[in-house]
Amino acid sequence: MQADETLDCYGLMCPMPIFKTSSKIRNVEIGKVLEVIATDEGIKKDIVSWCNTTGNELLEIKEEDGEIHVFIRRRK
Template sequence: MQADAVLNAKGLLCPMPIVKLSQKMKTMTPGQVLEVQADDKGAAVDIPAWCQKTGNIFLGSEPGNSYTSYFVKKS
């Protein structure tokens, strides 16, 4: 999936991936896609829940070797 920006949240534990995601999304414009690279297992639940709470769009995830990429579209 093509992203407009990448956020490296590898090595961060809950709640830091969500904190960094929230900060980064404030700098983006509606329609842009952010790729969040995280290795915290909680991100699989936390990121979609954050999207639902904030009105942003969770586009899905792609597993990698040592982390998972989560894709969020700014609404």
């Protein structure tokens, strides 16, 4: 999946990946895709709740070489 912007949360532990995602998404244009790269397994569960709460669209979660790549479309 192609992202318009990327946020590196490599090595950060909960709640920092969600906190940084929340801050970064404000600078992403509505309709654009943000890729979050993390290593904390907790993001897979936390990002689902965060998207449901904020109204942003979770497009994909994939794991690759010990990294978790989360793709979110900004909705509002």
